Amino acid sequence: MAREALVLIIRLAGQVPHRCLRLSSNVRPHKTHMPTLTSAFSFAVVAFLMALSPGPNLLYLVSRSICQGRAAGFASLAGVCTAMLLYMLAAAAGLSALFLAVPIAYDAIRWAGAAYLLWLAVKVVTTRSSARANSALTYESPAELYRRGFLTCLLNPKVVVTYGALLPQFVEPSAGHIVSQTVALGLVQIVAAASAHSCIVLSAAAVASVLSERQAFARVQRYVLGTVLAALAVRLLTERRGAA
Secondary structure, eight states, rough: OHHHHHHHHHHHHHHHHHHHHHHTSSSSSOSSOOOHHHHHHHHHHHHHHHHSOOOHHHHHHHHHHHHHHHHHHHHHHHHHHHHHHHHHHHTTTTHHHHHHHHHHHHHHHHHHHHHHHHHHHHHHOOOSSOOOOOOOSSSOOOOHHHHHHHHHHHHHHHHHHHHHHGGGGOGGGGOOOOOHHHHHHHHHHHHHHHHHHHHHHHHHHHHHHHTOOOOHHHHHHHHHHHHHHHHHHHHHHHHOOOOO
């Protein structure tokens, strides 16, 4: 699987700074409380590539952008990034360890997330738009799209488990203050993921601008989006814990 290969690359890349430190063990390192540039850069590259691999966030953003345009995609992306920030801080505080130690807590959030996605799917399919004759989708404000992007990401607990599994691979104990390094690397990951997802939103919006001229697509928009949301719900219900 592409994602498993990227995880392996992360772990191998994370060992590079530590090997370099061992080679220069005669020099007393200065504790900066921050990850080295090597760690941050290698983590950013792999985080960018991981964000481009198919996952719930990416598929959700693609479906929103194709069916509702660029503005809807970026509003949803803002919500996704906010949830990622909260989960990153939670991982730094040890929430990922709690999820691994208490499986029912992980499963409860996962089931709530699947139920929320199924509710969205039903709402999209059954609600008709009266605002625009050439669109089969109801208008949603940027605030609504932001909130739904936020909840879609927040109700996927695998995000925090992934943070808990991957961030320690790049933390350097010799630099001191593990929490500060974890937060710094988490911010790097969010920026990298946001950049990758922005490229996806722009590409999907370009496709949407072409499809919007086709009446046939206008008639099936809601079914396309509803199917994607339902598929994400099923995926969330059936996936197992572990690094994404």
